[in-house]
Amino acid sequence: MSSDFYQFSILPFAAIIIKICRAYTNSQEDFEDYYQEVCLQIWRSKDNFKGQCEWSTWVYRISLNVCLTLLKKKKNGQQHFTSDRLPDDVTTDNKAFENESLNQLYKAIKYLSEVDRAVILLYLDEKPYSEIANILGTNPNNIGVRVKRIKERLKKILDGKIN
Template identity: 40%
Template sequence: MSKEQEFSKLVKDNQGLIIKVSRLYTNSLEDEQDLFQEIVLQLWRSYDSFKGQSKISTWMYRVALNTAITLFRKKTKSPQTDELMDFHHSNFMDDDDEKQAQVSLLYKVVKMLPNVERAIVMMYLDDLPYRDIAENLGITEVNARVKMNRLKKTLKHLMEKHA
C-alpha cells in the first residue's frame, strides 16, 4: 500500500473525529467544510513526522485541535450565523426526535465554551481516557479530570438555561 493510500484510509477511518472538531469550531457548513479540508492538509503535512509513539487518534486530535484553534484565532470576527444554523436544524429535524434535539443543544452550548474546554468535552464524549486528553492538551491527567468535572456542571447549567 502506498503512502497516499495509507493516509487516505487513515482519514476515512477517522473522519468522524475530524468532523467533530470542524463542527465545534465553526458556525456554518461552509466554514466546517473548509476547516475539515485544512485539518486533512495539516495531517498530510505532518504525516511523515508521526513516529507512532502515541495512538494515531491522539496524534490526529492534536493536529486537528491545533489547526482549528489556530484558524479560530486568526479569523477576523465575522457575523454570527447561529440563528441561521438554528433555523436550518429546526426546519429539517423531526419534531419527535428528542435525541437529535439534545445533540443539537449540546453542540450549541459546547460552542459557548473557550477553546480548551471545547476540546476537553469533545475528547471526553469520544471516550478518550483522561491520560490521552491530558497528553493532547499538555496538562496533567488530574487537571484533565478536574476540568471535566467542572465542565459537566457548566454544561448542565448551560443546557438547562438554553433548553
C-alpha cells in the same frame, strides 16, 4: 494527497475530525473549510508521525491545533464570543449531525472556551484522562477537575439557567 492515504489514514478517523471541526465552526461553509484544512495538515505532517502515540491521538492533536489556529486567525479580523450568549446573527446549524439532541449539545459546547471545548470533546469520546492530558499537554488531575466544571456549566446552559 493520494487516495490510499485518505482512505486508510483519514477516512477511518473522519468522525474525530468532524466532531472537532463542528465544535469550532458556526456555519456549514466554515465547517467544510476547517475539515479540508485538517485533512491537508494531516497529510502534510504524516512524515512527522513517529509512532510515539496512537494515530488517532495524532489526528486529534492536528485537528485541534488546526481548528484553534483557524479560529484565532478568524477572531483577529472579526468579532469573537466573550459572553455566555451567541450573537443573534451567528448560525449554529450544521449539517454534520442530524440528531436534534446532539445539535443542542454542540450549541451548548460553543459557549465554552476553546480549551474546554477540546476537553469535553475528548471526554465525550471516552478518552481516558491521561490521553486527554497527553493531547492537550497538561496533567490528568487537571483534566478531571476541568471535566467536572465543564459538565456543571453545560448542564446550566442546557437547563436554560445561562442565556
